[in-house]
Amino acid sequence: MNYLPSVGLEVHVQLKTNTKMFCGCTTAYGAPPNTQVCPVCLGYPGAMPVMNVAAIRLTVLSGLMLGCRIGAHSKFDRKSYFYPDMPKNYQITQYDQPLCLGGGLVIELGGQTKLIRLTRIHLEEDVGKSTHYAGCSGVDFNRAGVPLMEIVTEPDISSADEAVAFLLALKQTLLYAGVSECNLEEGNLRCDVNISVRPEGTGKLGTKAEIKNMNTFKGVQAALKYEVARQIRCVAGGGRVVQETLRWDPDLGETFSMRSKEDAHDYRYFPEPDLLPVVLADAQIEAWRATLPERPAERRARFMHVYGLPAYDAGVLTAERGVADFFEATARLCGNGKAASNWIMTDVMRLLGESGRSVTQCALTPEVLAELILLVERRTINLPTAKGLLPELFEQAGRPAELVATRGLGQVGGEDEIGRLVEQALAANPRVVQDFLAGKQAAAQALVGQVMKLSRGKADPQMAGRLVAERLAARQGGAAVS
Amino acid sequence: MALDIDQLTVRQAVVGLRTGAYSSVALTQAMLEAIATRNPAVNAFVWLDEADAMRQAEAADRARQAGQQGVLLGVPLAVKDVLNVDGHPCSCGSKILRGYTALYDATAIARLRAAGALLVGRTNMDEFAMGSTTENSAFGPTRNPVALDHVAGGSSGGSAAAVAGGMALAALGTDTGGSIRQPASFCGCVGLKPSYGRISRYGLVAYASSLDQIGPITRTVADAALLLGVMAGRDALDATTLDQPVPDYNAALTGDLRGLRLGLPREYFVDGMDPEVAVAVRAATARCRELGAQIVEVSLPHTRYAVATYYILAAAEASANLARFDGVRYGFRATGEGAPIDMYKQTRAQGFGCEVQRRIILGTYVLSSGYYDAYYLRAQKVRTLIRRDFDAAFAQCDALLTPVAPTPAYRMGETMDDPLHMYLGDIFTVTANLAGVCGLSVPCGRTAGGLPIGLQVLGPAFGEERVLRVGHAYEQSRQGEAL
Numbered sequence: 018m019n020y021l022p023s024v025g026l027e028v029h030v031q032l033k034t035n036t037k038m039f040c041g042c043t044t045a046y047g048a049p050p051n052t053q054v055c056p057v058c059l060g061y062p063g064a065m066p067v068m069n070v071a072a073i074r075l076t077v078l079s080g081l082m083l084g085c086r087i088g089a090h091s092k093f094d095r096k097s098y099f100y101p102d103m104p105k106n107y108q109i110t111q112y113d114q115p116l117c118l119g120g121g122l123v124i125e126l127g128g129q130t131k132l133i134r135l136t137r138i139h140l141e142e143d144v145g146k147s148t149h150y151a152g153c154s155g156v157d158f159n160r161a162g163v164p165l166m167e168i169v170t171e172p173d174i175s176s177a178d179e180a181v182a183f184l185l186a187l188k189q190t191l192l193y194a195g196v197s198e199c200n201l202e203e204g205n206l207r208c209d210v211n212i213s214v215r216p217e218g219t220g221k222l223g224t225k226a227e228i229k230n231m232n233t234f235k236g237v238q239a240a241l242k243y244e245v246a247r248q249i250r251c252v253a254g255g256g257r258v259v260q261e262t263l264r265w266d267p268d269l270g271e272t273f274s275m276r277s278k279e280d281a282h283d284y285r286y287f288p289e290p291d292l293l294p295v296v297l298a299d300a301q302i303e304a305w306r307a308t309l310p311e312r313p314a315e316r317r318a319r320f321m322h323v324y325g326l327p328a329y330d331a332g333v334l335t336a337e338r339g340v341a342d343f344f345e346a347t348a349r350l351c352g353n354g355k356a357a358s359n360w361i362m363t364d365v366m367r368l369l370g371e372s373g374r375s376v377t378q379c380a381l382t383p384e385v386l387a388e389l390i391l392l393v394e395r396r397t398i399n400l401p402t403a404k405g406l407l408p409e410l411f412e413q414a415g416r417p418a419e420l421v422a423t424r425g426l427g428q429v430g431g432e433d434e435i436g437r438l439v440e441q442a443l444a445a446n447p448r449v450v451q452d453f454l455a456g457k458q459a460a461a462q463a464l465v466g467q468v469m470k471l472s473r474g475k476a477d478p479q480m481a482g483r484l485v486a487e488r489l490a491a492r493q494g495g496a497a498v499s
Numbered sequence: 500m501a502l503d504i505d506q507l508t509v510r511q512a513v514v515g516l517r518t519g520a521y522s523s524v525a526l527t528q529a530m531l532e533a534i535a536t537r538n539p540a541v542n543a544f545v546w547l548d549e550a551d552a553m554r555q556a557e558a559a560d561r562a563r564q565a566g567q568q569g570v571l572l573g574v575p576l577a578v579k580d581v582l583n584v585d586g587h588p589c590s591c592g593s594k595i596l597r598g599y600t601a602l603y604d605a606t607a608i609a610r611l612r613a614a615g616a617l618l619v620g621r622t623n624m625d626e627f628a629m630g631s632t633t634e635n636s637a638f639g640p641t642r643n644p645v646a647l648d649h650v651a652g653g654s655s656g657g658s659a660a661a662v663a664g665g666m667a668l669a670a671l672g673t674d675t676g677g678s679i680r681q682p683a684s685f686c687g688c689v690g691l692k693p694s695y696g697r698i699s700r701y702g703l704v705a706y707a708s709s710l711d712q713i714g715p716i717t718r719t720v721a722d723a724a725l726l727l728g729v730m731a732g733r734d735a736l737d738a739t740t741l742d743q744p745v746p747d748y749n750a751a752l753t754g755d756l757r758g759l760r761l762g763l764p765r766e767y768f769v770d771g772m773d774p775e776v777a778v779a780v781r782a783a784t785a786r787c788r789e790l791g792a793q794i795v796e797v798s799l800p801h802t803r804y805a806v807a808t809y810y811i812l813a814a815a816e817a818s819a820n821l822a823r824f825d826g827v828r829y830g831f832r833a834t835g836e837g838a839p840i841d842m843y844k845q846t847r848a849q850g851f852g853c854e855v856q857r858r859i860i861l862g863t864y865v866l867s868s869g870y871y872d873a874y875y876l877r878a879q880k881v882r883t884l885i886r887r888d889f890d891a892a893f894a895q896c897d898a899l900l901t902p903v904a905p906t907p908a909y910r911m912g913e914t915m916d917d918p919l920h921m922y923l924g925d926i927f928t929v930t931a932n933l934a935g936v937c938g939l940s941v942p943c944g945r946t947a948g949g950l951p952i953g954l955q956v957l958g959p960a961f962g963e964e965r966v967l968r969v970g971h972a973y974e975q976s977r978q979g980e981a982l
């Protein structure tokens with residue numbers, strides 16, 4: 018019998034706010050433990066939460082990007098459980114009236130597209146971080162109170178690869194919306210994975226197990242593959258999957274039971290009396306919607322249509338919003354989408370990759386790149402000269418036209434001038450000419466190289482090639498006559 | 500001759516300080532001497548730093564010499580042990596907060612300080628404000644200064660006893676189900692529970708967040724008006740404060756009741772009430788009629804569900820509010836072996852008293868899956884009905900007159916083995932917290948045995964001017980009479 022897995026994700030995303038969700042402490046990552054704390058986020062007696070509206074805005078923006086319905090009346094609740102990294106021993110979260118409902122995200126895998134439906138998105142506060150040492154444990158509360166958005170999917174995902182495709186698409190969308198840094202190393206994005214399997218042909222989902230707290234996409238993939246196989250083995254062998262919470266051990270490559278259903282927490286949710294319900298006016302939601310960027314998939318389609326780019330190129334250029342913005346600005350300024358695409362996909366991306374910087378962190382701007390493209394297009398300089406200038410312009414601000422003028426890099430343009438250089442090259446390399454006349458076609462390329470060298474790289478290589486070919490042909494003809 | 504603060508009001512002290520009749524140092528010295536003499540028998544104060552108090556007084560005197568003003572400049576006030584005062588302990592009458600020192604001022608405290616007030620000492624209370632007698636305190640019980648074999652009421656019993664016992668001109672209390680009004684009534688002082696959202700709760704260690712309010716316990720209604728005016732108003736640190744203007748409460752004290760309709764809720768005059776209390780409140784009602792008020796009978800039909808509703812909702816919120824006391828970050832921590840969860844269990848079992856544990860367990864139970872709908876949700880619905888009762892009543896009258904409690908002060912120990920008996924004593928006060936309205940307790944006579952009796956004036960949400968006007972006019976009309 019064939020078994021089908023059903024997978025649902027609960028993705029926790031730290032929002033990009035300057036301050037925490039309920040106090041004025043900074044959310045900056047990497048400070049020494051417990052240096053970004055106050056009575057509110059430490060749960061001191063008498064301290065009260067005050068809502069950070071930026072967290073609400075970023076959650077609603079995410080919901081709008083993902084096609085959710087925004088709840089007209091939303092509220093916060095207390096979720097009670099005891100753990101040392103929970104300052105109040107209850108977490109302020111949203112139980113039955115989340116900010117966003119429904120929605121979905123289309124993923125693409127092996128040329129096929131598939132809609133993964135979302136159940137909801139709600140907002141809650143992050144907890145502290147425990148570190149365990151021999152004989153004692155430490156808790157860092159710098160992270161406690163950082164706004165955390167939880168995105169819950171329907172169990173629409175049916176493989177580990179789909180799960181990863183969804184996470185990548187989600188990360189891309191959230192980066193586009195500018196709601197989170199989505200930095201996995203800094204714990205900006207973590208997820209819980211719900212898995213069940215059922216025999217093909219049955220509609221009812223099987224009993225699910227949940228793997229908690231995955232913080233790498235590779236981990237999600239490996240854990241899912243393992244757990245799906247484990248559950249299928251179990252069911253196929255006549256066993257039953259137990260509803261339980263699992264932990265993934267990346268070193269052993271296995272899941273382990275943390276607690277069974279019987280030990281499940283009763284979180285005792287009830288409405289948070291210290292915060293007022295969130296009632297968002299339509300005008301407010303529309304004002305936020307107006308600030309939304311184009312979604313990645315839509316932008317990709319538009320790039321193909323407007324700039325005539327192949328699907329692959331459009332995909333590469335829209336993978337990151339910053340790159341897409343850079344491309345589009347360059348294309349508009351130089352009026353040549355193909356050239357802009359070629360430059361960015363090859364040379365610019367290579368420089369970005371080598372330097373480890375993002376497109377907004379380098380000196381190169383769309384204005385500079387467009388100017389460079391236009392200089393080549395108008396044949397003021399040749400392509401190799403332009404490519405030679407790029408690393409410099411990537412590192413420090415400068416105007417290509419000025420560099421060309423001050424350094425005399427302008428292309429040696431006239432047919433007469435290049436013709437003279439071709440003659441020089443032929444005269445200086447009689448043996449190469451002989452080789453060519455003896456049938457060695459590649460010798461022509463060596464002569465073009467000599468012409469380029471004589472022009473100190475400034476000749477139009479195409480013209481040089483054409484003139485070399487013409488002169489050689491003339492000699493060939495001459496030889497035949499004599 | 501030493502300054503006598505036995506009867507001194509805040510207003511009189513403000514005048515005395517302003518005119519130079521005495522200094523803040525002299526006034527504070529007198530207060531400290533009174534505490535030294537009288538507190539051992541009463542146990543109103545659980546902590547006092549005399550040097551700190553004198554430093555504050557000296558600073559106030561210097562400020563005055565430098566030309567600074569402030570409506571409360573140099574006036575010492577006592578503070579219930581549940582409000583955070585920067586640098587002072589804040590133990591909420593509990594062992595579990597042993598060793599905790601407040602890191603910040605509560606907003607109400609900051610506003611009093613900005614007005615020039617001195618914050619002197621910590622007054623006793625039922626642990627985490629859970630109780631009606633101030634017998635449930637890790638620091639031992641407070642006794643009623645009027646009759647030492649009786650309780651001072653609670654949970655703000657220490658504050659009421661300090662004011663009634665000549666140890667403080669005025670004190671701050673908190674009221675979740677009657678914790679200001681009932682001890683004020685038992686000790687014979689004035690107690691005001693403002694409307695929910697009138698004074699910021701920031702810095703008040705929460706018992707039941709949707710019910711708690713800070714308020715003054717004073718010797719006169721005018722003093723309550725003065726302190727309310729300083730503390731009231733929107734606070735960015737408490738989302739539940741309302742952005743309502745703060746009126747001049749002193750201007751509301753007209754001295755007459757002409758044109759006011761005062762309602763007597765049928766359900767608040769019940770069989771089983773102490774007859775002396777009934778007589779005193781009826782007499783006070785008659786006095787209000789003489790002062791120009793029209794008296795009408797009204798009904799608050801859901802009153803009989805109020806105590807059960809209150810104990811479900813308050814316990815539910817408390818079970819979460821008190822979860823933070825786990826020994827991890829501050830306060831008492833039990834020593835021993837085991838996992839963190841064992842440390843929690845030991846810390847909380849040893850750190851909390853019986854009444855607190857009882858309410859945490861009750862609150863945990865009513866929020867548990869399978870019971871939430873039957874208890875918590877149902878109680879919320881009844882709360883809405885109680886709120887509507889008040890809306891309907893205030894459509895017919897301007898304020899309500901009721902007893903504060905069905906009985907005068909209990910004997911010490913009387914309710915300790917019978918919490919239900921104590922809970923039922925809250926019947927006339929919990930409704931105001933459930934509905935979010937304001938309430939004032941004013942002395943209205945004594946029993947034959949000399950125990951004070953309190954009249955409660957209830958007003959609509961943000962109707963403090965009305966209850967202060969009624970309480971003040973009644974109080975003035977009885978000036979010179981033995982209360």
Ligand SMILES: [Zn+2]
Nearest residue numbers: 040042055058
């Ligand atoms: Zn903080």
